Structure formats: structure tokens, C-alpha cells
Amino acid sequence: MKDPKDYIVFPLDVPTLNEAMNLVRILQDEVGLFKVGLQLFISTGPKVVQYIKDSSSAGVFLDLKLHDIPDTVKKGVEAAARLNVTFVTVHTYGGERILRSAVSGGGEKTKVLGVTVLTSSDKESLRDLRFSGESVSDISRLVLHRASLARKAGCAGVICSGLEVAGIKQRFGKDFIAVVPGIRPTWSVISGDDQRRITTPAQAVQNGADYIVVGRPIRTAPDPKEAAMRIAEEIRTVL
Numbered sequence: 001m002k003d004p005k006d007y008i009v010f011p012l013d014v015p016t017l018n019e020a021m022n023l024v025r026i027l028q029d030e031v032g033l034f035k036v037g038l039q040l041f042i043s044t045g046p047k048v049v050q051y052i053k054d055s056s057s058a059g060v061f062l063d064l065k066l067h068d069i070p071d072t073v074k075k076g077v078e079a080a081a082r083l084n085v086t087f088v089t090v091h092t093y094g095g096e097r098i099l100r101s102a103v104s105g106g107g108e109k110t111k112v113l114g115v116t117v118l119t120s121s122d123k124e125s126l127r128d129l130r131f132s133g134e135s136v137s138d139i140s141r142l143v144l145h146r147a148s149l150a151r152k153a154g155c156a157g158v159i160c161s162g163l164e165v166a167g168i169k170q171r172f173g174k175d176f177i178a179v180v181p182g183i184r185p186t187w188s189v190i191s192g193d194d195q196r197r198i199t200t201p202a203q204a205v206q207n208g209a210d211y212i213v214v215g216r217p218i219r220t221a222p223d224p225k226e227a228a229m230r231i232a233e234e235i236r237t238v239l
């Protein structure tokens with residue numbers, strides 16, 4: 001059985017290498033992967049990836065959400081693969097050709113995951129983007145469609161909310177990886193929260209998530225290590 005802590009992806013959403021190093025030290029035994037996103041990667045570059053690899057056994061999730069022409073995305077993924085990260089993310093919004101190109105830049109060690117519909121998006125934000133009909137009334141259909149593009153292109157899996165993960169697993173099988181952000185334990189209160197399609201850690205894992213991304217509920221907790229342990233305990237109850 002997978003260890004409950006290995007479901008947890010912790011995003012290092014901080015501006016400096018020092019702050020990231022501090023969080024890695026505190027949480028390295030409590031989470032499965034550290035996620036490096038735009039803010040930290042733009043500030044520190046590959047240094048932070050190297051630090052995580054040298055100082056912990058946790059994997060690195062490079063969440064750059066690439067979205068560009070096929071050749072540029074491929075070269076971005078190749079550069080990520082040279083850093084030996086476990087996962088790199090690409091938007092599915094650009095379509096199958098871009099995704100296929102992204103996958104060709106990955107390799108055995110670095111898997112490409114497709115971002116379906118951001119968990120901060122809701123019906124209103126999709127309407128603003130001129131989406132209509134079923135894509136708006138039932139976001140899970142749009143998520144499934146984008147997941148099917150990712151699957152056809154050879155991506156290892158997708159990012160989706162905990163509300164869509166069961167449908168994805170049902171359609172594409174258990175080996176197609178589902179990473180679920182928008183996680184809110186019942187005890188966490190995030191002021192001015194931007195996430196919309198949210199689930200608890202237990203709901204997401206019960207619905208089939210292979211990994212859950214939990215940021216602010218851990219980072220802003222009075223004791224982040226204790227918060228991460230509490231989330232692992234919650235996961236254990238549904239395994």
C-alpha cells in the first residue's frame with residue numbers, strides 16, 4: 001500500500017530560495033513531492049530543484065504549466081527532463097499537437113501531465129472566455145475532453161479537481177495519473193480563497209486521486225508539519 005504521505009504534493013509557493021529551503025527542511029518527511037511553480041522557478045531557477053534533490057528523498061514536480069507552440073513546448077520539457085524532475089505540466093488548452101510534442105520532450109524519468117481546467121475556474125470564468133453550452137453547465141465534460149486529448153497524446157496523466165477525478169479514472173483507467181489541487185481540509189480557512197472546485201483530502205483520494213496538491217492549508221497553518229501529518233492521517237482513513 002502506498003504510504004499516505006506519498007499522496008501529498010506540497011507547493012513551494014514562496015519567493016526565495018531560503019524560504020523554500022526552510023519549508024523543505026520542515027516537511028521533507030511528511031510529503032511525497034515538492035512542487036516548484038512559477039514564482040520560485042523564476043526567482044531561483046534550477047538551484048531549488050537541485051537543493052530538493054540533494055537534501056531529501058521527495059520527488060520534484062515542476063509546475064510551469066507550459067503553453068506555447070509545439071517546438072517551444074518540446075524544448076521546455078527537454079530542459080525540465082535534464083533537471084531530472086518527476087513531473088512537468090503543460091496546458092491541454094493548446095490541443096493534441098502541442099501535447100504530443102511535449103511528451104516527445106520528456107522521457108523515462110520525466111512524465112508530462114496535462115492541466116485540464118484550473119481548479120480556480122468556475123462557470124463564470126469559462127463564460128468570460130466565451131465557452132458556452134455543456135462546457136459551462138457541466139465543467140466535468142470539458143475536463144474529460146481535455147483529459148482525452150492528453151491521453152491520446154501520450155501524457156502520463158492530468159491535473160483535475162477532486163470532483164472530476166472519478167470520471168477520469170473510470171474512462172482512462174487507474175494507470176492514468178490524476179493529480180488533484182484545490183484541496184481544503186474541513187479545518188482549514190483560507191481568507192480570500194481563489195480556489196473554486198474544492199474537495200477535502202479524503203474525498204479526493206476516495207474519488208481516485210493519485211496525488212493531492214495541498215498548499216495554503218499546510219503553509220499558513222500554525223504548525224505546518226503537524227498540518228501535513230493531519231492530512232496524511234485523513235488519507236489513511238480512506239485507503
Ligand code: C5P
Pocket residue numbers: 011013035037063115117118119120159160181182183195213214215216217
Ligand atoms: O492549496 P493551495 O490552493 O494553496 O494550492 C495552490 C497550488 O496549486 C498552486 O501552486 C497552484 O499553482 C496549484 N494548482 C492549482 N490548480 C491547478 C493546478 C495547480 O491550484 N489546476
